[in-house]
Amino acid sequence: MQDIFWILLMFTGAASGLLFQDPVVCRFNESSQCYVSLGQQLHLQLPLEDGFDLKIIDKNSTARLILKYRKRQSNQTKPNHPRWQFIKDNKTMILTSGERNDSGTYTLDIFDANGNIKGSYTLKMNTEGRTTLITSHSTQHLQVI
Numbered sequence: 001m002q003d004i005f006w007i008l009l010m011f012t013g014a015a016s017g018l019l020f021q022d023p024v025v026c027r028f029n030e031s032s033q034c035y036v037s038l039g040q041q042l043h044l045q046l047p048l049e050d051g052f053d054l055k056i057i058d059k060n061s062t063a064r065l066i067l068k069y070r071k072r073q074s075n076q077t078k079p080n081h082p083r084w085q086f087i088k089d090n091k092t093m094i095l096t097s098g099e100r101n102d103s104g105t106y107t108l109d110i111f112d113a114n115g116n117i118k119g120s121y122t123l124k125m126n127t128e129g130r131t132t133l134i135t136s137h138s139t140q141h142l143q144v145i
Contacts, residue, residue: 023094028108028121042095049118051111054093058104066106067093071113 023041036042046052051070057063067079067086079086085094095102106123 028123036095036098038099039097042098044093044095046091046093046108047110047121048091049110050113051115053107053109053111055107055109056102056104057107058101070111070115 027045054067108121
């Protein structure tokens with residue numbers, strides 16, 4: 001009887017391993033596609049800059065600020081959305097569980113130490129069925145001195 005218990009326990013562990021997927025890693029500065037299954041974690045690598053604003057424009061054209069980061073801020077930087085987490089050490093945003101309402105256009109404005117805008121990135125996230133498609137494009141602002 002004990003042997004049957006251990007065999008069932010092994011199958012249960014193997015089956016639960018199928019339910020949890022490794023997180024997908026995407027980089028905001030690449031023009032590539034990234035697929036995220038519903039419920040899967042997304043690790044979004046942000047550029048190592050002095051400051052940035054991350055926003056989403058959803059399908060209703062409503063813009064929402066997700067994170068405003070400035071290196072010189074003394075208080076803790078925290079995303080404005082409960083399913084997002086920010087890892088300050090390596091500038092990674094973590095979406096804990098992808099959902100359909102994460103679809104939209106994400107913009108990342110980057111700033112220098114003086115607060116001047118250095119560039120802007122756009123990331124389009126579409127969630128359909130069991131995957132999330134992410135594409136990104138970047139533009140750089142040139143400063144004339």
